[in-house]
Amino acid sequence: MDGENNGGTQARQETQQQEQQAAHQQTTGQQEAQGRHAKPDAGTGNGVDAKAYEAQLAERDSRIAELEAQIAEAAKSAETADGLRAEIAALKKQGEDERVEFNLMLAGCRNVKAARAVLEDHGGDIEALKAAEPWMFQDAPAKQTGATGLPSAGAAGDAGKDVRHWRELAGLTDKE
Numbered sequence: 001m002d003g004e005n006n007g008g009t010q011a012r013q014e015t016q017q018q019e020q021q022a023a024h025q026q027t028t029g030q031q032e033a034q035g036r037h038a039k040p041d042a043g044t045g046n047g048v049d050a051k052a053y054e055a056q057l058a059e060r061d062s063r064i065a066e067l068e069a070q071i072a073e074a075a076k077s078a079e080t081a082d083g084l085r086a087e088i089a090a091l092k093k094q095g096e097d098e099r100v101e102f103n104l105m106l107a108g109c110r111n112v113k114a115a116r117a118v119l120e121d122h123g124g125d126i127e128a129l130k131a132a133e134p135w136m137f138q139d140a141p142a143k144q145t146g147a148t149g150l151p152s153a154g155a156a157g158d159a160g161k162d163v164r165h166w167r168e169l170a171g172l173t174d175k176e
Contacts, residue, residue: 100124108138 100119101112107126109115115129115136122128130137167173 110136110138 100116103126104112104115104119107130115133118133118136119126119129122132
């Protein structure tokens with residue numbers, strides 16, 4: 001964005017320089033015209049060239065119109081550039097917000113909105129927030145260790161005991 005600012009500033013400076021040159025040329029042209037034409041009476045025929053004077057006026061008017069068009073174009077470009085800069089800033093902010101939200105979710109945050117509000121107090125460091133406010137984060141799932149409650153596949157069991165248990169539950173007796 002720094003390059004865009006410099007480009008806009010440079011364009012404005014060039015436009016100002018062109019305006020100053022045009023004003024200088026106009027002043028110089030008027031001084032020369034006044035020097036050559038001591039008497040501004042164009043209709044008297046005493047050496048005053050009315051057509052040349054009118055040509056100078058027309059040239060000056062066209063130059064003024066040209067400079068005004070350049071000024072309008074520069075202003076339009078500056079407005080467009082400002083609009084684009086604002087859009088770029090909004091997109092960058094949105095990207096940063098999404099990145100922070102994603103990192104909070106990865107850290108196991110229970111409430112991302114609440115964590116974001118407190119995150120600034122910890123310099124934007126999620127680990128520092130997690131250490132200071134552990135209640136905001138879910139505990140990491142513990143690795144399962146130990147028995148599952150089922151007999152191991154290779155262990156010998158009392159199959160008769162299990163069968164009797166199931167028969168009893170079903171309401172069947174050994175006599176039937």
